[in-house]
Amino acid sequence: MEQQPVAHIKVTKIHAALASEEDDQLAVEQPLEISLEYTAPGGRMQQRISITMRTPGNDEDLASGFLFTEGITRQANEVLDIIVLPGDANRVLVRLREDAAPSLPASTKSFVTTSACGVCGKESIDSIRTVSIYPPQGDAICLKAELFYELQNSLRRQQQLFENTGGIHAAALFDLQGSFLQLREDVGRHNALDKLIGAAFLDNRLPLNNSILLLSGRASFELLQKAAMAGIKIVAAVGAPSSLAVEVAKEYGITLIGFLRNERFNIYSGAQRISL
Amino acid sequence: MEQQPVAHIKVTKIHAALASEEDDQLAVEQPLEISLEYTAPGGRMQQRISITMRTPGNDEDLASGFLFTEGITRQANEVLDIIVLPGDANRVLVRLREDAAPSLPASTKSFVTTSACGVCGKESIDSIRTVSIYPPQGDAICLKAELFYELQNSLRRQQQLFENTGGIHAAALFDLQGSFLQLREDVGRHNALDKLIGAAFLDNRLPLNNSILLLSGRASFELLQKAAMAGIKIVAAVGAPSSLAVEVAKEYGITLIGFLRNERFNIYSGAQRISL
Numbered sequence: 001m002e003q004q005p006v007a008h009i010k011v012t013k014i015h016a017a018l019a020s021e022e023d024d025q026l027a028v029e030q031p032l033e034i035s036l037e038y039t040a041p042g043g044r045m046q047q048r049i050s051i052t053m054r055t056p057g058n059d060e061d062l063a064s065g066f067l068f069t070e071g072i073t074r075q076a077n078e079v080l081d082i083i084v085l086p087g088d089a090n091r092v093l094v095r096l097r098e099d100a101a102p103s104l105p106a107s108t109k110s111f112v113t114t115s116a117c118g119v120c121g122k123e124s125i126d127s128i129r130t131v132s133i134y135p136p137q138g139d140a141i142c143l144k145a146e147l148f149y150e151l152q153n154s155l156r157r158q159q160q161l162f163e164n165t166g167g168i169h170a171a172a173l174f175d176l177q178g179s180f181l182q183l184r185e186d187v188g189r190h191n192a193l194d195k196l197i198g199a200a201f202l203d204n205r206l207p208l209n210n211s212i213l214l215l216s217g218r219a220s221f222e223l224l225q226k227a228a229m230a231g232i233k234i235v236a237a238v239g240a241p242s243s244l245a246v247e248v249a250k251e252y253g254i255t256l257i258g259f260l261r262n263e264r265f266n267i268y269s270g271a272q273r274i275s276l
Numbered sequence: 277m278e279q280q281p282v283a284h285i286k287v288t289k290i291h292a293a294l295a296s297e298e299d300d301q302l303a304v305e306q307p308l309e310i311s312l313e314y315t316a317p318g319g320r321m322q323q324r325i326s327i328t329m330r331t332p333g334n335d336e337d338l339a340s341g342f343l344f345t346e347g348i349t350r351q352a353n354e355v356l357d358i359i360v361l362p363g364d365a366n367r368v369l370v371r372l373r374e375d376a377a378p379s380l381p382a383s384t385k386s387f388v389t390t391s392a393c394g395v396c397g398k399e400s401i402d403s404i405r406t407v408s409i410y411p412p413q414g415d416a417i418c419l420k421a422e423l424f425y426e427l428q429n430s431l432r433r434q435q436q437l438f439e440n441t442g443g444i445h446a447a448a449l450f451d452l453q454g455s456f457l458q459l460r461e462d463v464g465r466h467n468a469l470d471k472l473i474g475a476a477f478l479d480n481r482l483p484l485n486n487s488i489l490l491l492s493g494r495a496s497f498e499l500l501q502k503a504a505m506a507g508i509k510i511v512a513a514v515g516a517p518s519s520l521a522v523e524v525a526k527e528y529g530i531t532l533i534g535f536l537r538n539e540r541f542n543i544y545s546g547a548q549r550i551s552l
Contacts, residue, residue, distance in 0.1 A: 013542050014539075014542070024542065028520075030520065053496065145293055167518060218443050263291060
């Protein structure tokens with residue numbers, strides 16, 4: 001019962017007071033319930049961790065990326081397997097090995113409801129912040145400004161779902177020479193990034209400290225925090241950053257670029273890595 | 277300790293390989309913790325309901341709009357007052373009257389963590405759906421297509437924070453003649469809509485069945501569900517709708533318009549209310 005990422009519909013298009021019935025495509029949005037199975041002192045436990053509204057596709061990446069960027073799992077070798085529950089493509093179970101020790105929030109052990117928006121469902125304001133296993137450290141990354149000019153065009157060429165629906169976010173990785181590496185798309189930008197990081201997590205490609213992360217929209221707190229969790233050092237967003245996104249970028253020594261459009265962009269932190 | 281919605285920063289602007297240091301403005305993003313005080317059989321209770329990343333401003337509207345669109349409170353006269361907690365502008369407490377009976381999710385009475393993203397933190401997929409106290413019913417609303425052409429320009433004229441930061445969502449109400457009524461802005465589009473609905477809730481202006489809701493971005497499931505909770509019949513989005521947004525619109529008899537740009541738009545449901 002695999003779900004498609006795009007739905008085909010009939011739409012009434014209005015243009016200059018003329019109406020026409022046309023075929024169109026929409027980005028599919030469906031809930032995904034992420035559960036975790038692990039070994040506790042009392043035996044095997046299954047626990048619902050989160051529900052997120054996502055575009056179907058790469059659900060294993062999404063689930064494992066979410067668990068990693070939330071600090072719940074740390075290593076791909078802790079993951080035994082990831083199962084889409086029979087009869088329901090909107091439920092996924094991540095099973096950890098016997099000896100894995102997930103970091104579940106202490107006070108909500110019986111029912112964790114942390115969410116994919118990276119913040120919602122957290123117990124308190126203090127618990128919003130996660131701690132990366134890849135702390136800031138010195139590097140000698142130096143990138144020419146021109147390298148960034150082509151990233152957006154390169155992204156668009158890869159972004160099939162956006163092309164079809166006009167309603168989907170993308171997160172993409174490029175290497176430090178500006179070559180495209182990988183893309184994930186979703187109606188939720190946090191999901192797109194979790195899918196991208198989850199794919200790297202499952203492939204043992206973390207930390208992503210030699211990659212550029214390109215975001216198709218704005219850069220919010222949660223996206224920068226997820227990037228920090230994955231050890232990413234360069235984040236470029238097509239849209240605006242928020243105040244807290246800039247703070248997180250500075251805290252983790254991340255170069256944060258915003259308003260990336262053709263030959264223009266703004267640097268909000270880590271300008272030392274960009275040369276003219 | 278009131279917080280500002282806009283932060284002033286220094287930014288390095290790159291244009292065609294030239295760099296300049298300039299003053300710029302960012303949309304502020306800060307967590308808001310929403311708590312509820314109510315009378316239970318055992319006496320007065322205080323309970324954290326949600327944390328949402330929001331742009332400071334209209335926090336009372338946001339808190340009450342969130343509680344209403346989540347189906348937790350139903351009437352403004354249940355609200356005794358709304359208090360910003362002393363010493364912390366990021367915590368707000370909504371106090372209900374003695375005789376108010378909030379609808380808290382049954383299984384999470386001890387610690388509700390429902391979130392402002394409308395979905396995150398919910399216990400199960402079934403619990404994602406809320407039920408509006410304003411069920412669909414017949415109406416004779418008929419709007420000329422041209423009325424929609426001017427809405428976006430009208431929104432832009434009102435959208436001060438977007439003007440300054442380029443990084444903020446808006447939700448606005450217009451009357452059925454297309455005249456601007458009210459606007460709320462936020463880094464989170466669900467928050468912008470909760471602020472708008474919360475303002476109407478506190479003013480006893482619900483249901484909003486004689487208003488047009490204009491969304492500055494895409495139309496997702498949660499936004500349509502919140503609109504349905506407020507009895508809104510006409511929703512126009514500048515961006516794309518998702519598949520589930522269209523489903524909710526059809527279920528509640530909402531006219532849903534997307535890709536509203538100058539003299540063009542698409543009608544995804546409720547086309548009978550639009551005349552050429």
